[in-house]
Amino acid sequence: MKTRQDAFRLNRRSLVAGSAAAAGAAAMSRGPRVRAQDAPVELRWSMWAATEEEIAVWEDLAADVTIAHPNITVTLETTSFADYWDKLQTQLASGTEADIVAMQSLRMPVFAARDALRPLGPFVEADPDVNPDDFFEPIRNGLSFKDEMYAFGYDLGPIMLFYNKDLFEAKGVEPPSATEPMTWEVFKEKATALTDAAAGEYGYVIQPGFTGTIPWIWSGGGEYLNAEETESPIDSPEALAALNFVVGMITEEKIAAPITDLANAQFASEAFYSGKVGMAQNGPWEFVNMRSKAPFAFDVVPLPAGPGGSVTWVAGSGFGISNTTPNADAAWLALKVITSTESLMKTAAAGRGYPARQSAVPSFIDPAAPPENVAVVEGILANEMAQSRFLQTTTTWQETEVMLTQDFNPIFLGEQTVEEVVANVKPKFDDLLERHQELLNR
Amino acid sequence: MASRATVPRPAETPRTELAPRSWRQRDHETLAAYLFLGPNIIGFLIFTAIPVVAALVIAFYDWDLLLGAKFIGLENFRELLFDDENFRAAFVNTMVFTVANVALSVAIGLAIALLVNLSLRGMVLFRSIFLLPYVTVTVALSLVWKWLYLPEVGLINQTLGLVGIDGPRWLTDSTWAMPALIFLSVWKTFGYNMVLFLAGLQNIPEHLYDAAKVDGASAAQRFRDITLPMLSPTMFFVVVISIIGSFQVFDQALVMTAGGPGTATTTLVLYIYQRGFQSGYMGYASSIAWALFAVVFVFTVIQFRIQRRWVSYD
Numbered sequence: 001m002k003t004r005q006d007a008f009r010l011n012r013r014s015l016v017a018g019s020a021a022a023a024g025a026a027a028m029s030r031g032p033r034v035r036a037q038d039a040p041v042e043l044r045w046s047m048w049a050a051t052e053e054e055i056a057v058w059e060d061l062a063a064d065v066t067i068a069h070p071n072i073t074v075t076l077e078t079t080s081f082a083d084y085w086d087k088l089q090t091q092l093a094s095g096t097e098a099d100i101v102a103m104q105s106l107r108m109p110v111f112a113a114r115d116a117l118r119p120l121g122p123f124v125e126a127d128p129d130v131n132p133d134d135f136f137e138p139i140r141n142g143l144s145f146k147d148e149m150y151a152f153g154y155d156l157g158p159i160m161l162f163y164n165k166d167l168f169e170a171k172g173v174e175p176p177s178a179t180e181p182m183t184w185e186v187f188k189e190k191a192t193a194l195t196d197a198a199a200g201e202y203g204y205v206i207q208p209g210f211t212g213t214i215p216w217i218w219s220g221g222g223e224y225l226n227a228e229e230t231e232s233p234i235d236s237p238e239a240l241a242a243l244n245f246v247v248g249m250i251t252e253e254k255i256a257a258p259i260t261d262l263a264n265a266q267f268a269s270e271a272f273y274s275g276k277v278g279m280a281q282n283g284p285w286e287f288v289n290m291r292s293k294a295p296f297a298f299d300v301v302p303l304p305a306g307p308g309g310s311v312t313w314v315a316g317s318g319f320g321i322s323n324t325t326p327n328a329d330a331a332w333l334a335l336k337v338i339t340s341t342e343s344l345m346k347t348a349a350a351g352r353g354y355p356a357r358q359s360a361v362p363s364f365i366d367p368a369a370p371p372e373n374v375a376v377v378e379g380i381l382a383n384e385m386a387q388s389r390f391l392q393t394t395t396t397w398q399e400t401e402v403m404l405t406q407d408f409n410p411i412f413l414g415e416q417t418v419e420e421v422v423a424n425v426k427p428k429f430d431d432l433l434e435r436h437q438e439l440l441n442r
Numbered sequence: 443m444a445s446r447a448t449v450p451r452p453a454e455t456p457r458t459e460l461a462p463r464s465w466r467q468r469d470h471e472t473l474a475a476y477l478f479l480g481p482n483i484i485g486f487l488i489f490t491a492i493p494v495v496a497a498l499v500i501a502f503y504d505w506d507l508l509l510g511a512k513f514i515g516l517e518n519f520r521e522l523l524f525d526d527e528n529f530r531a532a533f534v535n536t537m538v539f540t541v542a543n544v545a546l547s548v549a550i551g552l553a554i555a556l557l558v559n560l561s562l563r564g565m566v567l568f569r570s571i572f573l574l575p576y577v578t579v580t581v582a583l584s585l586v587w588k589w590l591y592l593p594e595v596g597l598i599n600q601t602l603g604l605v606g607i608d609g610p611r612w613l614t615d616s617t618w619a620m621p622a623l624i625f626l627s628v629w630k631t632f633g634y635n636m637v638l639f640l641a642g643l644q645n646i647p648e649h650l651y652d653a654a655k656v657d658g659a660s661a662a663q664r665f666r667d668i669t670l671p672m673l674s675p676t677m678f679f680v681v682v683i684s685i686i687g688s689f690q691v692f693d694q695a696l697v698m699t700a701g702g703p704g705t706a707t708t709t710l711v712l713y714i715y716q717r718g719f720q721s722g723y724m725g726y727a728s729s730i731a732w733a734l735f736a737v738v739f740v741f742t743v744i745q746f747r748i749q750r751r752w753v754s755y756d
Contacts, residue, residue: 086719093507093724114508200594259614260593263700399721406716410704413614 039071041330044098045319045338046077046091048084050266053292057350061343065334072330074100074338082265085398092116099325100335103151104317105142106211106393112145113395113439117320119148123332130336136381138390139316139356146440152339155353156316157284158380158388159215161304162371165297167194167201167278178373179385181302181310184219184245187279191255194278202257204249205277207268208412210404211391212281214313216246218389221308225392230437232429235422242306243411243418251414259412283315284364284377287351291369299371302379302386310386316356354381395439396432403428494735497728505725507718518729529730531705532713533737539624539709540688546628548680551635552673558636559643569640573633580630584697587626588613591698613699616706623694623707631687635680642676643669674753682745689738710734 045062049055055078062074077098079087085107091097092111103111111117124130132140132149139153161176168175173193176182182190191203206212217224220242223233233239249256257277261267272280273293281303290298302310319338321331337343344360347353354364354377365374379385394400407425410416501518503511522529558569575583590597591612599609612622646669654664670677692711695701701708701716708716710730718727 089507089722090719111508114506116508258593258611260611261588262614262702263588263697399723402716402720406701406705406708409702410616413611413616413703415616415703 041072041327043072043074043100043327043331043334044077045074045100045334046079046084046088046098047102048081049078050080051289051292053288053350054352057288057347057352060346061338064343065337068337069330069333072334074334080265089398095324097322097324099322099327099331100338101320101322102317103143103320105139105156105315106391107397108143108150109145109393109395110398112148112150113442115323117150118323118328119150120152120320121148124149127332127336134341134357134359136356136358138314138381139318141390142316143318143320151318151320152335153316153318153356154339154344154347155285156314156356156381157354157377158314159281159283159312160300160302160376160380161279162272162282162286162290162298162300163279164272164275164277164294165299167275167296171278173278175299176301178299178301178376179379181305181386184304184306187304188249188253188255191249191278192253195255197254199276201276203255203278205257205268205271205280206246206250206412207265208259208262208409210401210408212268213243213246213408214391215281215303215311216242216306218311218313219303219306219308220245221306225394229392229394230433232426232433234429235426238307240418240422243422245306247411247418250412259409262409285353287371291351297370299373300376301373302376305386312380312386312388313391314381314388315391316353318356394433394436396436400429400432403432497731500725501728501732503725505723507722507724511725514725518726519733521726522729522733528705528708528713529733532708532710535620535706535708536689536691536710538620539627539691540685542624543627543631543688543691544681544684546624547631547635547684548677550628551632551680552639554632555636555639555643559640569637572636575630576633578630580693581697583626583630584694588698591622614703616703619699619703619707623691623698626694626698627688627691631684635684638676638680639673642673646672671754675755678745678749678753682742685741685745686738689734
């Protein structure tokens, strides 16, 4: 069975060879070639965004497309991250999706398995002016499905531990090391020292869901998906212990912020912005929001190391071309602009994300802007100070995540034990993996 | 002859002239009626009738939103009724919500209507204030109430704290999340019921009360024997509308709790949304929608049956 790891080794030649047949078919099905350089074309570009700062970054790139190709105008359509996926699914079902579609690596299997996006191979082959090898391997892999690339990345990043430097200083707690991950025990000590429940201050906050617990499961030596993607070993003693460790900080030790909102995907971020929480986990894409929203100094370090070490997931996002757009050629030209080194240097400089292209990395590092320990991102990606793994998902991830988010929230509230919830979730997870296999072999 | 010839034949001439005119007039009226009804009928067909029929057909398919549909007969309904604990939870939650919401919003609506029916100065202002929550968007209200319900800093628990009560974690406690949603919903809807009851109250002829007073009936007797029977058609309408509305509860649950903790506040319509739009199984979602329709239909039929016993149209 071919695993996602094989796709890691995807290079341009195999990409081209593997999609030669598809190229012919695609060229024919695309119909009369629009002379994108001449005819005026209006493209729609759908993307998620939470803040004005983020929207400004993307609007700027949309304008760059018109500068490079005066006949193309790109209209940006933004939605909150949580609603983006419901909306995209509905748009795809009714054929009203944008020409350029933002896609997250976690959800690529869901959408690629259902033919939502065009394979980029034929475009890459026909265009001497593009270098897919410049994209980091994990993001190439993350935006591929069954060895075919469906999107060009703009960012990728590992989940790291953000900490509030001001709060650490105020509480006299020694900041964690940027090079040597602290142990779970040390993490707990620091969280305890930062906590003053009467003042509403806590050591840590976590979003009540499933994906946030994955680094803890891995660092605890557990897994949520077996290598064949046929079964979830989420009921292993290691996974159970890890889940108990993290939720215990909320429900038992009360050194992590209590969950007060189940219907807000930004709950943990907002709690951290408030300045009353010492530590929270997030990716480098959060820097832009932190710089504008956090009224305190912050920095990043690797996640704490459990029995399995400090293991975190890497995910990223990019842009693909709708499978039904009549303006695929223009969309390709626009896609090249918005994922070019220059563009990714802009998004990286704005802190919008660690750039998906290696050539754009230098602009991510801004000595004047926080975080100081920005080298941690690269260190984790290179598996130097901590291990990073691609966040593996399935073609049924959409439903898996809805199920897990809902079924998992009672453990964060102390209403059910980890063991009870996992015993209930495991058979459902396995059923969804069965369907995943059917979709893979469709 | 001459005299006969000069005799006008009013019955004939006007008839020949009037007939086409009346036809034209009727045509005009018919046309006007259809023009006025048209937008509503077209809207009903496009946004209600066609989707309802389509949903019935889709309910027999396994339809992954992006993959297309496969006919599977009654499989969705079998899974729904015998194999889906979330559906059972959503059904029970919706029933609890409906019973509590209808009982409270009707009782409070009636009580407030009786109060604001008194001819005192400034009553119009109170009527408007009580109606305000109803005319405000539910999502906006839900966001505000989320703040009110916050465990430590929320206004409700702060107030309870003043009288020494340690308030619960409302929206994140499975015991209290549903009551919290019901409380908001009652607060939002009783104003509408109040307006309907008020209209009903003002239609009760004053002479009935006068006659009862002359006969020495007490205020309680007048309420029981005049107000309630005379209000029964309004009561019937309010109860039917409230039950149908309550079965469709969605916004509050989505915005305030996302159906949690666990499935504690997952209502049927929220479950339809989760299965259809979040997970992409339109066939299954349609089967839930039809199950919901069946429940509402049965309730409404029962109400029309038993109304004969208690609703008086005199």
